[in-house]
Every structure is written in C-alpha cells, then in structure tokens.
Amino acid sequence: MDLGQVPLFRELAPEDLRALAAEARVRRLSKGEPLFLEGEPVRGLFVVGKGLIKVYKLDPEGRKQVVLHVEGPGRFLAEVALFLERPTYPASAEALEESEVLALPKERFFQLLEERPQLARSLIRYLARRQERLLHLLDRPVFHEVRERLCEFLLERLAEEGQGFRLPTNPELAALLGTVPEAVSRNLGELYRRGLIRLRGRRVEVPDPGALESLVKR
Known part of the structure; x- marks a missing residue:
C-alpha cells in the first residue's frame, strides 16, 4: 500500500x-x-x-x-x-x-x-x-430524504474508491443512513431500474455521476 x-x-x-x-x-x-x-x-x-x-x-x-x-x-x-x-x-x-x-x-x-x-x-x-463530515451526517437524517442520503453515500464511495465499489449489507447501510433496510432496498431498486447505478452482487458502478448528483438537493 x-x-x-x-x-x-x-x-x-x-x-x-x-x-x-x-x-x-x-x-x-x-x-x-x-x-x-x-x-x-x-x-x-x-x-x-x-x-x-x-x-x-x-x-x-x-x-x-x-x-x-x-x-x-x-x-x-x-x-x-x-x-x-x-x-x-x-x-x-x-x-x-x-x-x-x-x-x-x-x-x-x-x-x-x-x-x-x-x-x-x-x-x-x-x-x-x-468532524465536519460527522456534523454533515448528523444533519442528513433530519433534512434529507432517504433517497438523497443514499445518493450522497454512493457518490462519496465513488469518489473515494472508484467504480465497482462494494456496498455494505442493506441493514448496515440502513444504520449508516438512519433508516430501515426496506427503504434501502426500495431505493436501490429504483436507482437500478432508472439506470442510475449498475449492480453486480454488492458491487456498484455509477455510469453517470452527474445524473445521480442531480437527485441530491443542495
């Protein structure tokens, strides 16, 4: 390394x-x-x-x-x-x-x-x-919908690890996003159906990061 x-x-x-x-x-x-x-x-x-x-x-x-x-x-x-x-x-x-x-x-x-x-x-x-990132994470459950928080998470992982990054399990991801596994599964499925992400098992590719970013309110 x-x-x-x-x-x-x-x-x-x-x-x-x-x-x-x-x-x-x-x-x-x-x-x-x-x-x-x-x-x-x-x-x-x-x-x-x-x-x-x-x-x-x-x-x-x-x-x-x-x-x-x-x-x-x-x-x-x-x-x-x-x-x-x-x-x-x-x-x-x-x-x-x-x-x-x-x-x-x-x-x-x-x-x-x-x-x-x-x-x-x-x-x-x-x-x-x-610390700044932690404060941002604390704000997200209050001011952002689950889909927006999920998109932000995906974009962060893409920036850090590149295409083909691995997702945690849905329960783990739900805990990180302050929601429930069912909401994670539903929103991942929606992003997949819209072609905004590609899934290979738990590996994720984002063909158009700009399109995913457009779903995040600024």
Missing part, C-alpha cells in the same frame, strides 16, 4: 513517509474476523489497505449491532481513540470481507508526531475534516 495516497499522509515529505512505512505492520483479516473489540486497550492506529471494515456497537443486551461507519481502502480506524484519557476502543471493528490493514503502533506514532510537525498538522486537519 502506498502511504502517500492515504489522505492523512498526502502532504508528508518522502522521508516522513519512509519513516511511517518502516513502522507499519500488515494485518490480514478474513470475513467476520474482529480487528478490535470495544473496551480493549488501544494498540495503535489502523489504515485500511484492502477490503471493508465495519465499526459497530452492541446494544445493552449484547445482541443487536448498531453500525457506526464502514471504512474502505485509505481510511483510518481508531485515530480518535488514540487520544482518549483512558485509551480503550469505544466500539468494535470487524472485516466485512477479506481485508488488509496497516497497523502503526501507538507509542511509535506519538513519537513521530513529536519529531515531525508536518505529520501533526496533517493529523489536525484530517480530524477537523472528519
């Missing part, structure tokens, strides 16, 4: 990228294998290299999952948990498909932050963008 293509690291100098790469360790996960569990001590920062990782919490009875977000290649996991006063994972994460992640040990990552100010500045900007 080219760390220079990861959003957090794009502005780093080549020597900084080499320093990070020297510390990273590849971890391979099979479908359904946990990456970390809620309450475990934070071991480090994770970067998704391949596949999809689901972050979720269980209900008080420990049965029903609430999906918080799904991250694909180039995205981070546990970047906020690193800085908690008591650094334990606030949620659990597992692979939705065969995946690879790069693990950056916590202590070494903190050392690199102190040694390389550009990395620290990049991290602050990245976290600020994530």
Whole structure:
C-alpha cells in the first residue's frame, strides 16, 4: 500500500513517509474476523489497505449491532481513540470481507508526531475534516430524504474508491443512513431500474455521476 495516497499522509515529505512505512505492520483479516473489540486497550492506529471494515456497537443486551461507519481502502480506524484519557476502543471493528490493514503502533506514532510537525498538522486537519463530515451526517437524517442520503453515500464511495465499489449489507447501510433496510432496498431498486447505478452482487458502478448528483438537493 502506498502511504502517500492515504489522505492523512498526502502532504508528508518522502522521508516522513519512509519513516511511517518502516513502522507499519500488515494485518490480514478474513470475513467476520474482529480487528478490535470495544473496551480493549488501544494498540495503535489502523489504515485500511484492502477490503471493508465495519465499526459497530452492541446494544445493552449484547445482541443487536448498531453500525457506526464502514471504512474502505485509505481510511483510518481508531485515530480518535488514540487520544482518549483512558485509551480503550469505544466500539468494535470487524472485516466485512477479506481485508488488509496497516497497523502503526501507538507509542511509535506519538513519537513521530513529536519529531515531525508536518505529520501533526496533517493529523489536525484530517480530524477537523472528519468532524465536519460527522456534523454533515448528523444533519442528513433530519433534512434529507432517504433517497438523497443514499445518493450522497454512493457518490462519496465513488469518489473515494472508484467504480465497482462494494456496498455494505442493506441493514448496515440502513444504520449508516438512519433508516430501515426496506427503504434501502426500495431505493436501490429504483436507482437500478432508472439506470442510475449498475449492480453486480454488492458491487456498484455509477455510469453517470452527474445524473445521480442531480437527485441530491443542495
């Protein structure tokens, strides 16, 4: 995996990228294998290299999952948990498909932050963008219809991963969009019938992104 293509690291100098790469360790996960569990001590920062990782919490009875977000290649996991006063994972994460992640040990990552100010500045900007995106996500269930939220999600995934990106399951996608699986299925079917998306199993292609974007109110 080219760390220079990861959003957090794009502005780093080549020597900084080499320093990070020297510390990273590849971890391979099979479908359904946990990456970390809620309450475990934070071991480090994770970067998704391949596949999809689901972050979720269980209900008080420990049965029903609430999906918080799904991250694909180039995205981070546990970047906020690193800085908690008591650094334990606030949620659990597992692979939705065969995946690879790069693990950056916590202590070494903190050392690199102190040694390389550009990395620290990049991290602050990245976290600020994530907060802005979170606020946007919180607004969407109130001010946008399900179809618009679904179109926004599809366009975001297209921009991040390119054509042929993988969809989460309908229940997982419903949790992300603040709706129910039936509404997700109905709207995906409508977009498919109108030719706005192509589906190959859970893989999605968007032949005309502009047409899909026109369904999103600005």
